Amino acid sequence: MTAAPARGQMARRKDFGFIGRLCLDFAQTGDMGWGAGYERLTSPSELRRWFAVSPLAIAVAGVTNGDLARAIRLRAAIWRIAQATLSRERPRAADIRRLNIEAARPPLVRALTMDAKSTRWRKPIVATALATIAQDAVMLFGDPRQRARLHRCENAQCRVIFYDDSRPGTRRWCAPNRCGDRIRAREYRRRRA
Numbered sequence: 080m081t082a083a084p085a086r087g088q089m090a091r092r093k094d095f096g097f098i099g100r101l102c103l104d105f106a107q108t109g110d111m112g113w114g115a116g117y118e119r120l121t122s123p124s125e126l127r128r129w130f131a132v133s134p135l136a137i138a139v140a141g142v143t144n145g146d147l148a149r150a151i152r153l154r155a156a157i158w159r160i161a162q163a164t165l166s167r168e169r170p171r172a173a174d175i176r177r178l179n180i181e182a183a184r185p186p187l188v189r190a191l192t193m194d195a196k197s198t199r200w201r202k203p204i205v206a207t208a209l210a211t212i213a214q215d216a217v218m219l220f221g222d223p224r225q226r227a228r229l230h231r232c233e234n235a236q237c238r239v240i241f242y243d244d245s246r247p248g249t250r251r252w253c254a255p256n257r258c259g260d261r262i263r264a265r266e267y268r269r270r271r272a
Contacts (some may be wrong), residue, residue: 094119095129098253100242102216104133106158109151111238120154123147130208135187137203146205153181153209157216161240164220165231178220181213234258 097104108119108129120126123142130137156174163170187208190201219225219242228243232253239253252258 095132096239096254097132097134098239098241099244100215100219101134102157102212102219103161103240103242105129105212106154106161107239109154109158111158113238120147120151126150126205130203130205135200135203135208135211137187137200137208139203139205139208142205149181150205150209152177153213157212158240160216160220161229164226164229165240170220178213178216181209182217184210184213186211186214232258 095104096107098107110117120129123144123146126147127139127142130139156177159174160170160178163174184206187203187210188201189198191198219229225242228248230241230243230250232239232241233251234253237253237258239258241250241253243250
């Protein structure tokens with residue numbers, strides 16, 4: 080886990096973890112049970128910055144406190160559904176409703192650039208970005224094959240839930256270069272002792 084930034088200090092990119100699944104990357108911006116000191120979306124500007132550095136890579140102007148509150152409600156629903164899924168429990172009906180409400184809104188839409196060589200997001204706003212995140216979560220939780228690839232990191236000091244996109248589906252850690260390296264180093268030191 081990355082330590083939370085000091086109060087008033089803007090989090091750096093490394094404070095946002097991106098491990099491969101949009102909705103889960105978004106869910107990891109919360110405290111994940113560690114406490115409020117690990118909250119990463121501390122202001123509308125931090126939500127705007129997450130959109131910019133995330134896989135969406137969008138510039139969203141005018142993010143409000145209301146947008147932030149809505150994003151945090153969606154994020155909490157995704158996190159609790161993921162936890163319930165891993166625990167083989169039934170998710171809370173309120174979380175399913177929240178996810179479905181956001182997913183029913185129009186998502187981000189791509190437009191072809193005038194040189195016809197690339198695409199860009201057409202008029203991205205918070206609502207369309209949240210709808211895109213919610214739709215990714217609906218696809219993850221609603222598809223049995225995708226749901227089966229949902230795992231919790233095996234590092235006991237980590238709470239990250241990740242989507243295993245490896246071919247064999249046997250990934251053990253949220254990020255091999257973070258938790259994987261830590262576990263391997265710990266096991267190596269234990270063998271050497």
